[in-house]
Amino acid sequence: MIPVIIGVSFLVFFIMDLAPGDAVDLMAPEGATAEDLMAIRHDLGLDQPVVIRYIRYMGGMLHGDMGISYVSKTDVFDTYMQKLPATIKLSFASILVSVLLSVPLGIYSATRQGTIQDNISMVLAMIGLSMPNFWLGLLLIIAFSLHIHLFPSGGDQTLSAIVLPALTIGTGLMATLTRTTRSSMLDVLKQEYLRTARAKGIPEKTVVMSHALRNALIPIITIIGTQLAGVLGGSVLTETVFAWPGVGRLIVDSLNMRDTPLVTGSIIMTTILLSIVLLLVDLLYAVVDPRIKAQYIIKRGRKKRG
Amino acid sequence: MEQTTERKARGQVAEIWHQFSRNKGAMVGSFIVLVIAFIAIFADVLLDYDTQVVGQNVAERLQWPSAAHWFGTDELGRDIFFRILYGTRFSCSVGLVAVSIGLVIGVTLGAIAGFFGGALEEVIMRSTDILSAVPNMLMAIVIVSVLGQSIWNLMLAVGITSVPQFVRITRAAVLTVRNQEYVEASKAIGLTNGKIIFKHILPNCLSPIIVQATLRVASAIISASSLSFLGLGVPAPAPEWGSLLSGGRKYIRDYSYMTLFPGLAIMITVLALNMMGDGLRDSLDPKLKK
Numbered sequence: 001m002i003p004v005i006i007g008v009s010f011l012v013f014f015i016m017d018l019a020p021g022d023a024v025d026l027m028a029p030e031g032a033t034a035e036d037l038m039a040i041r042h043d044l045g046l047d048q049p050v051v052i053r054y055i056r057y058m059g060g061m062l063h064g065d066m067g068i069s070y071v072s073k074t075d076v077f078d079t080y081m082q083k084l085p086a087t088i089k090l091s092f093a094s095i096l097v098s099v100l101l102s103v104p105l106g107i108y109s110a111t112r113q114g115t116i117q118d119n120i121s122m123v124l125a126m127i128g129l130s131m132p133n134f135w136l137g138l139l140l141i142i143a144f145s146l147h148i149h150l151f152p153s154g155g156d157q158t159l160s161a162i163v164l165p166a167l168t169i170g171t172g173l174m175a176t177l178t179r180t181t182r183s184s185m186l187d188v189l190k191q192e193y194l195r196t197a198r199a200k201g202i203p204e205k206t207v208v209m210s211h212a213l214r215n216a217l218i219p220i221i222t223i224i225g226t227q228l229a230g231v232l233g234g235s236v237l238t239e240t241v242f243a244w245p246g247v248g249r250l251i252v253d254s255l256n257m258r259d260t261p262l263v264t265g266s267i268i269m270t271t272i273l274l275s276i277v278l279l280l281v282d283l284l285y286a287v288v289d290p291r292i293k294a295q296y297i298i299k300r301g302r303k304k305r306g
Numbered sequence: 307m308e309q310t311t312e313r314k315a316r317g318q319v320a321e322i323w324h325q326f327s328r329n330k331g332a333m334v335g336s337f338i339v340l341v342i343a344f345i346a347i348f349a350d351v352l353l354d355y356d357t358q359v360v361g362q363n364v365a366e367r368l369q370w371p372s373a374a375h376w377f378g379t380d381e382l383g384r385d386i387f388f389r390i391l392y393g394t395r396f397s398c399s400v401g402l403v404a405v406s407i408g409l410v411i412g413v414t415l416g417a418i419a420g421f422f423g424g425a426l427e428e429v430i431m432r433s434t435d436i437l438s439a440v441p442n443m444l445m446a447i448v449i450v451s452v453l454g455q456s457i458w459n460l461m462l463a464v465g466i467t468s469v470p471q472f473v474r475i476t477r478a479a480v481l482t483v484r485n486q487e488y489v490e491a492s493k494a495i496g497l498t499n500g501k502i503i504f505k506h507i508l509p510n511c512l513s514p515i516i517v518q519a520t521l522r523v524a525s526a527i528i529s530a531s532s533l534s535f536l537g538l539g540v541p542a543p544a545p546e547w548g549s550l551l552s553g554g555r556k557y558i559r560d561y562s563y564m565t566l567f568p569g570l571a572i573m574i575t576v577l578a579l580n581m582m583g584d585g586l587r588d589s590l591d592p593k594l595k596k
């Protein structure tokens with residue numbers, strides 16, 4: 001994880017340096033002389049070569065100092081943390097929408113493989129996959145905010161403001177999750193232990209919902225985890241469309257201001273967050289599937305002996 | 307018994323085509339893709355760019371869809387139907403070129419990593435991890451906003467973000483082929499590594515790469531239009547679909563048709579490409595068929 005973070009910081013820092021012009025050009029007061037600009041650059045350390053700046057920056061990182069925004073002069077870490085709750089709220093709401101809609105639909109399709117219902121839901125999933133997400137957001141605004149005044153079209157002041165953005169992201173994620181649920185369920189439904197369960201006289205509903213679903217969970221959890229990581233990274237477009245004050249918009253805004261410390265810091269924080277979520281998903285496997293835990297224990301045991 | 311002998315008589319390509327043509331979704335998808343490609347190639351013949359696509363006609367501004375203007379007109383009186391038709395050229399070329407960039411870089415790196423292994427593989431794969439640790443959209447936004455707004459930078463940004471996937475897929479495919487006997491044989495007769503990779507290994511890794519490329523074009527079109535929507539794509543007045551959407555957004559309250567149609571165009575194109583890609587996957591790799 002740490003090499004990846006160092007790599008990401010290196011990549012972003014140097015890409016930002018390729019840009020023509022810097023923050024000083026954008027924020028300098030009207031009528032500032034060339035000397036004024038040089039003085040500001042000197043204060044910010046921008047007159048140093050990029051390698052020196054990078055080393056200094058990483059030196060700060062080592063003791064948890066992510067630097068100060070060029071533009072707003074606030075601490076980068078604090079600014080990021082201010083925006084993070086909104087993104088987390090939206091991410092979990094979206095995942096909830098996606099899971100509640102996709103998992104039942106996927107199971108429904110799998111148990112009726114090859115029927116019209118199955119085909120229709122697969123076509124719907126394919127359409128969902130092909131729709132640009134921000135366009136869906138705009139359509140939802142037209143329908144539910146401009147025609148029927150049900151939900152606000154932007155901001156996060158009221159509780160109902162989260163409905164439309166969460167629906168937008170959630171239905172966007174739905175396609176992949178439905179398809180995964182369906183194919184994973186189809187694999188499991190062919191297994192012999194399900195025939196055994198049926199032969200024992202267990203009602204079909206229990207067979208599908210507990211015997212089959214539990215064994216089909218691993219790929220489903222993988223997809224949910226990756227999707228959660230994806231939305232936590234900031235759904236730049238949905239946040240823009242709905243004026244949602246989250247991390248995605250923070251990064252785009254600071255990019256426009258050439259605010260290198262804020263951009264680099266936010267992207268590093270995002271990367272750390274994503275790695276943690278993906279790690280948690282890996283740990284969750286062991287909880288869901290005892291076989292994985294058993295394998296791990298066996299391996300460890302062998303190492304000890306060897 | 308007759309069935310099997312008949313199957314064997316067909317060549318590999320014919321067999322794939324046979325599988326592919328039986329898949330209705332894939333055929334419909336490919337047909338739509340062909341139509342869209344036709345429109346993109348002949349956009350210049352069908353429409354006059356200066357008068358019909360970017361020419362302003364203030365007398366007819368903001369008209370709802372009618373017989374004269376099928377999809378209505380925008381705030382400068384330009385016909386939205388014509389603009390979308392011509393926009394096919396921008397959106398599709400961005401998708402194609404971006405994926406080609408990702409394909410060339412990704413396949414080369416993936417093949418090198420898979421074939422040589424060792425430290426070289428380690429370096430390539432770790433760099434790939436770093437590149438894919440940043441969310442694709444964010445990376446593309448950073449690249450475009452740093453390099454400046456132009457259609458080439460847009461292609462480059464979307465292309466670079468699709469490199470990691472091509473690297474991984476190619477490496478995985480090369481690993482399965484690397485130890486086959488024919489590779490050993492070509493080493494034994496003294497072929498250079500480059501020849502072995504390009505003539506003997508890659509042709510046997512083609513199917514996953516082709517499928518990935520088709521599906522990638524679809525997502526590249528969405529990424530490109532998203533960037534244009536944020537004002538980071540093709541500069542105005544070129545009628546890229548994402549830019550049309552972002553233009554329509556200002557008039558969303560009273561002229562919602564301006565938002566509806568460009569998105570529909572993106573959706574149909576991407577849907578067709580996805581259906582074609584799914585069909586290709588099923589026919590190229592029967593093992594994957596669910």
